[in-house]
Amino acid sequence: MLLEHVARMVQVACFTDKLPPVQWSALRYLARADTVDRSIGGLSAFSGVNRSSASRTIAALAKKGLITAELHDKGRRNRKVELTSAGWRMLDDDPLEALAHHLASLPEDRLTVLHGTLEFLRTKLRVTKTPRARVSAPGAGRLPQEPN
Numbered sequence: 075m076l077l078e079h080v081a082r083m084v085q086v087a088c089f090t091d092k093l094p095p096v097q098w099s100a101l102r103y104l105a106r107a108d109t110v111d112r113s114i115g116g117l118s119a120f121s122g123v124n125r126s127s128a129s130r131t132i133a134a135l136a137k138k139g140l141i142t143a144e145l146h147d148k149g150r151r152n153r154k155v156e157l158t159s160a161g162w163r164m165l166d167d168d169p170l171e172a173l174a175h176h177l178a179s180l181p182e183d184r185l186t187v188l189h190g191t192l193e194f195l196r197t198k199l200r201v202t203k204t205p206r207a208r209v210s211a212p213g214a215g216r217l218p219q220e221p222n
Contacts, residue, residue, distance in 0.1 A: 087169045093138075096121075098169065100131045101140060105157055105165055112155045122200070140164055 088095035103120050104112055111120075118128035132155060135141045140161035143153040157165075177185065 084170070084173060087172070090167075090169055092164065092167065096131055097135055100128075100135060101157070101161060101164060102168065102170075104135075104141060104155055105162070109154075114153060114155075135161070 085095060088098050090098075093101065099121065100117055103117060107116055107120070110116070114125055114128045114132055117132065118125045121128060121131075132141065132143050132153070136143045138160075139158055141155055141157050143155045145153060177188075180188065
């Protein structure tokens, strides 16, 4: 399936000697998020992972000097997360820059369709408690049903 192939290419591009893909994604998110959402809870919600996983990612980025995560005045569990100058410089080497460049070169009508399609997929494929998402698309076939 074409979407799977492109997704795999993007994932492979994000494996670098600097950061693993999950940390690249977190760094990108933290750079774009507003102050309130720049937190373990915000990263957890954005990434679709539990707070413990988001906390480990935040700790790894802080250990590398890419962010600071200081306790917030409003509570022991809230951390104020900020990118450091090293974090901002790291984003200059973001492996997804090539993808962003190619997307920016699309005509506006194609970009609008792509955005709508990706938004539709994101909405439909949100993390759920079901064991496996079923795929039904022209030419994609169906995933095998699990035995009851």
